[in-house]
Amino acid sequence: MYEISFSDGTIRYIRMETSREGYAQIGLVEDFTSVMLERQRMEHERDYDALTGLYNRRAFQRESEALFEHSEVLGHAALLMIDLDNLKRTNDTFGHDWGDAYIRQAGQCFISSVPAKTLCARISGDEFNLLFYGYQSQEEIRALLQNLSLAVSNTALELPSGRKLPLRLSGGVSWYPENSTDLSTLKKYADFAMYQVKKAEKGYITEFDLELFTKNAKETEMRRLFHKMLNEELFTYYFQPIVSATDGSIYAYEALMRGNLPALTRPDQILQLAHEEECLHEIERLTMFLSAKSYATFLSTHQIRGDELLFVNSIASQYMNHDEAVAYVEQYSFLQDRIVIEITEEDSPDLTALLKKREMPGFSGVFALDDYGSGYSNEKTLLELAPAYIKLDLSIIRDIDSDPDKQQIVENIVSYAHQRGMKIIAEGLETPAELLKVLELDVDLLQGYFLAKPSAVPKPVSAESVAVIERFRKHLA
Known part of the structure; x- marks a missing residue:
């Protein structure tokens, strides 16, 4: 026309x-x-949805935008986003004709249960938007939402069998002007609130929670940064000396992971995200390869002697696959007999993974049990892992010079380990008094800030700590 x-x-x-x-x-x-x-x-x-007679998406957008140009007309307003909860099951069980009837029933319920001026629209298959506007307070609108919820709970579709299928929905509400005066932002907020309902138990309407939204946005950003870190291999490995208790020489280095993004640097953050995102294997692979790469650089530039061991933090449940192991052998075969696999995950060791680590081509098969005494490590773990090294948790080492109970614990562990050819590492040493006491308790190896802090390029052991070790040995002699 x-x-x-x-x-x-x-x-x-x-x-x-x-x-x-x-x-x-x-x-x-x-x-x-x-x-x-x-x-x-x-x-x-x-402008109208053929199935329900409600506004369609385009008309709802046009009418809403027109209202948002006049704040005096909006007054207090609420945007309600709704998803029908039983539509897929209805379609799958009874066919799409009955699914359409379920949608139509929902539309009729909305029209009959809200004031005539309310903008009601079917946005897509099972998604509806309702805009309540022109009220004096939120409480007025909450009363309307309560009436709507009651109407929904009393509405059902009668099926061919005579059984009634209750109308069930999940909804999220955002407020004008309290949450925002911008339509697109209110849509985002209402959608977030609705998603929280659908993620939980479904079947009710909830209001937007700014604190929860902010937390979720931060978590989403952290996940984005984490995947960026993985894809671009944005990791640095710091190295901390492990020192001989006999003469103060450097016996080994421990490689400690650090993230290169300002918001994501701590290993515990990275490992938590890796667990949540199911990326623990990628962390295991990167740790093995990147720590070895740094160590090889130190060797080639003569920044270390070359006979020190390398302790690499490993995830108990993870191991390199065949192709990764082959690539590792090709690049770092000269280093493999110096590798000590340090188990750090706070779970019982995965015996299959431990066996795979032990049998990896070219590796020494030597393990260290980290954080012993922190709560998850026990005698059963010792028997399953059979480590060559036991690292005493810093919670035991802290103030050990003044705590007889901690001294007794270390004395017992040292006795147990030495009878079985294991070496004890006291980590977390921060004072001369702590160092002197663990020397008296006959530990084998030492680690902590008092001796040397972790750094991207290995640092020498502090002269003060070496002096403590030398004085102790002279006293024994």
Whole structure:
């Protein structure tokens, strides 16, 4: 249908159709009433959802935007986003015709349960938007939402069998102007609130929670940064000396992971995200390869002697696959007999993974049990892991010089380990008094800030700590 204005001010309408032979046919429409009815039909099809009779997405957007240009009309307003909870099951069980009937029933419930001025729309298959506006307070709207929830709970679709299928929905509400005065932001907030319902138990309407949204946004950003870190291998490995208790020389280095992004540096953060995102294997692979790469650089630049062991933190449940192990052998075969696998995950060791680590081509098969005494390590773990090294947790070492109970614990562990050919490492040493006491308790190896802090390039052992060790040995002699 086309409208044509003539120079004399008259308006005529023409209809263009295609004949059966494919020729265009133009006819003058004389009946103005039929023209107007046709126009109304076209406008209705443009703006309304055919199934429910509610506004469609485009009309809802247009009408909402028009309202948001007049804050005095909006007053207090609420945007309600709804998802129907039983639609997929209805479609799968009874067919799409009954799914359509379920949607239609929902639309009728909404129309009959809210004030006439409320904007109601079907946005997509099972998604609806309702905009309540022009109220004096949130409490007025909350009363309307309560009425709607009650109406929904009393609505059901009667199925062919005679059984009634209850109408069930999940919804999220955002508030104007309390949450935002911007329509797109309110949509984002209402959608977030609805998602929280669907993620939980479904079947109710909840209001937007800014604190929860902020927390979720932060977590989402952290996950994005974590995957960026993995994809671009944005890791640095710091190295901390493990020192001989006999003469203060460097016996080994422990490789400690650090993230290279300002918001994501701590190993505990990285490992937690790796666990949540199911990326523990990628962390294991990167740790093995990148720590070895740094160590090889120190060797080639003569920054270390070359006979020190390398303690690498490993995840108990993870191990390199065949292709990764082959690549590691090709690049770092000269280093493999110096590797000590340090188990750090706070779970019982995975025996299959431990066996795979032990049998990896070229590796020494030597383990260290980290954080012993922190709560998860026990005698059963010692028997399953059979480590060559036991690292005493810093919670035991802290203030050991003044705590007889801790001294007794270390004395017992040292006795147990030495009878079985294991070496004891006291980690977390921060004072001369702590160092002196663990020397008296006959530990084998030492680690901590008092001796040397972790750094990207290995540092020498502090002269003060070496002096403590030398004085102790001279005293024994």
